[in-house]
Amino acid sequence: xxxxxxxxxxIRVARIIANLDAILAEAKNLSLTAKNxxxxxxxxxxxxxxxxxxxxxxxEFSEQTIKTTTHISALSNQLFKIALEAVRSTQFDxxxxxxxxxxxxxxxxxxxxxxxxxxxxxxxxxxxxxxxxESFFExxxxxxxSAEYIAVTSxxxxxxxxxxxxxxxxxxxxxxxxxxxxxQSVTVNLNExxxxxxxxx
Numbered sequence: 001x002x003x004x005x006x007x008x009x010x011i012r013v014a015r016i017i018a019n020l021d022a023i024l025a026e027a028k029n030l031s032l033t034a035k036n037x038x039x040x041x042x043x044x045x046x047x048x049x050x051x052x053x054x055x056x057x058x059x060e061f062s063e064q065t066i067k068t069t070t071h072i073s074a075l076s077n078q079l080f081k082i083a084l085e086a087v088r089s090t091q092f093d094x095x096x097x098x099x100x101x102x103x104x105x106x107x108x109x110x111x112x113x114x115x116x117x118x119x120x121x122x123x124x125x126x127x128x129x130x131x132x133x134e135s136f137f138e139x140x141x142x143x144x145x146s147a148e149y150i151a152v153t154s155x156x157x158x159x160x161x162x163x164x165x166x167x168x169x170x171x172x173x174x175x176x177x178x179x180x181x182x183x184q185s186v187t188v189n190l191n192e193x194x195x196x197x198x199x200x201x
Contacts, residue, residue, distance in 0.1 A: 015189075016189050016192050020189075023182050024066065027062050027066045027069055030178050031062040031063060033058065033062075037051070038059075041168070043164065047160065051161060051168055054150060065144075068140055071136060075133055076133065079129050082129050085122045089119040089122040096108070097115075133193055134193050137190050138190075141186050
């Protein structure tokens with residue numbers, strides 16, 4: 001890992017965390033939308049009976065997304081610490097390696113061995129954290145695919161809700177829009193993770 005890669009790594013982790021805020025905000029909006037849609041569906045009565053189970057689904061996957069995003073946020077904060085340790089061990093290994101080219105002593109050889117081992121261990125920790133982060137983002141992608149399916153289903157049900165059709169239709173549109181926004185943020189983060197992992201080798 002070069003000095004440039006070290007700086008780039010921290011920038012990428014910062015981008016991941018920034019995108020997490022956007023994902024969490026959209027997930028919370030989805031949860032609020034589900035509650036509002038439930039009120040409208042209750043007011044609409046029998047004409048929106050098919051929409052009521054959909055509001056439960058919206059609530060369920062939005063809450064699940066909030067939960068998953070919260071886990072990711074905690075892991076991302078840990079990622080900063082893990083990345084810092086990996087950077088320190090990499091830089092120390094590089095400095096010891098340069099010193100070893102100038103002079104060779106038993107103590108320096110031992111130190112070089114320890115520095116290389118520590119670097120490998122810290123890099124492995126970072127790789128594990130990135131893999132875990134990646135799996136969480138893949139889970140959110142699955143949740144958003146479900147959201148997109150629900151958006152299509154809810155449009156059909158909204159069309160049968162009489163005077164409340166427009167209100168419920170706007171709920172369907174918001175679900176589709178939020179799912180698209182979240183998926184875009186997840187795609188950016190998965191790309192950042194992929195690039196980060198590439199710098200470790």
